Amino acid sequence: MQPSDLQSGPAVSTARATIDRHARELSQQIARHPAAGIAACFGAGYLAGKLPILRFITGAVRLALPLGPAALAVVGAARVWNLLAPPAPLGEVPAREEGEALNQLLATALASRESYGRAATRFEGEDRRLVEHLRAVHDDAVRHLKRAVQESGVFPLLGNSPWDGLVDQLAHATGGRLIGSSLFPLMLAAEEATVRALEEALLSASFGEDHKTLIRRHLLPRVQENLNSLLRQRPQAQPQLVAVSP
Known part of the structure; x- marks a missing residue:
């Protein structure tokens, strides 16, 4: 020595x-x-x-x-x-690296859940039920991702939504329709961004196979259905829906 x-x-x-x-x-x-x-x-x-x-x-x-x-x-x-000592198996992702990557997905889910929670009170009837359903999907994703982050040994995010101020500015009026509000295109863009983030995670080397299975079978299909729910609200004769992963 x-x-x-x-x-x-x-x-x-x-x-x-x-x-x-x-x-x-x-x-x-x-x-x-x-x-x-x-x-x-x-x-x-x-x-x-x-x-x-x-x-x-x-x-x-x-x-x-x-x-x-x-x-x-x-x-x-x-x-x-x-x-x-034998080296770690080839392709195995370090737990901390995977936990940080999962935390990035968790940040998106937290932002969506908190933003929809604020937006739901701005609408009534079918529009409010739709927004609450979208929030419930992201709330379920938050629970799964928090558990996955904790299992990897990383402290899960608790943070505030980066959308909070933006939602407050965009959704002032109450009683209006969701499709005509300035919040609708923001929600649509956010769901599209979440779908892209989950699809990129499936191709990333930062995620192990267990968490890719969680994304492929549970998280991604539900967010894709969220996106389709919003696309059905657009005043088009035949909206182009997103294919839901099996």
Whole structure:
């Protein structure tokens, strides 16, 4: 084992970062309260002169010497395991990378759910039921994606919708029809963007096969049906519907 290995490991780096952080905090406290800092330094020096520091250090060294060979053996065994351990199976996605990719899908689902929740109160009758149905689909997607993110070891997003301010600006009037509102093309574009994001996820190397199956069999078909529900509202004789994945 090279000396540099002992000086550049993750534990050493963490210890150095902790020491640096405490040193910065201490210097800031002394800068804010110089009199208290001088008194503390004087007290520390007085105690250092009174306490048997050398005896403590000598005792610690004597205690560590018998444990040195065992500690070196453990470190050496860990290094050998890292060298000889079989590599991860080809094509397996690191859990954290997959969790971050799932979080991006979760952000879209959260934005849609919260935005439809705000928009639903702007309409009545069939229009309101349609918007509430669209929201329910994204609410179901949020539950599935949150669970998938947690299973990958990443903290799931809780965030606010980036659409909140936009929806408030676009949906001022109540009692109007959805098809004639300025919110309708935004909803249509959002559903189309969500379909594209899920289709791209199926082609991405950032997702494992289990989560691609969830997207293919559950999330994508329901969002495609959302898009078709909106397309049916357009005043066209024969709207071009999106094919729903099996």
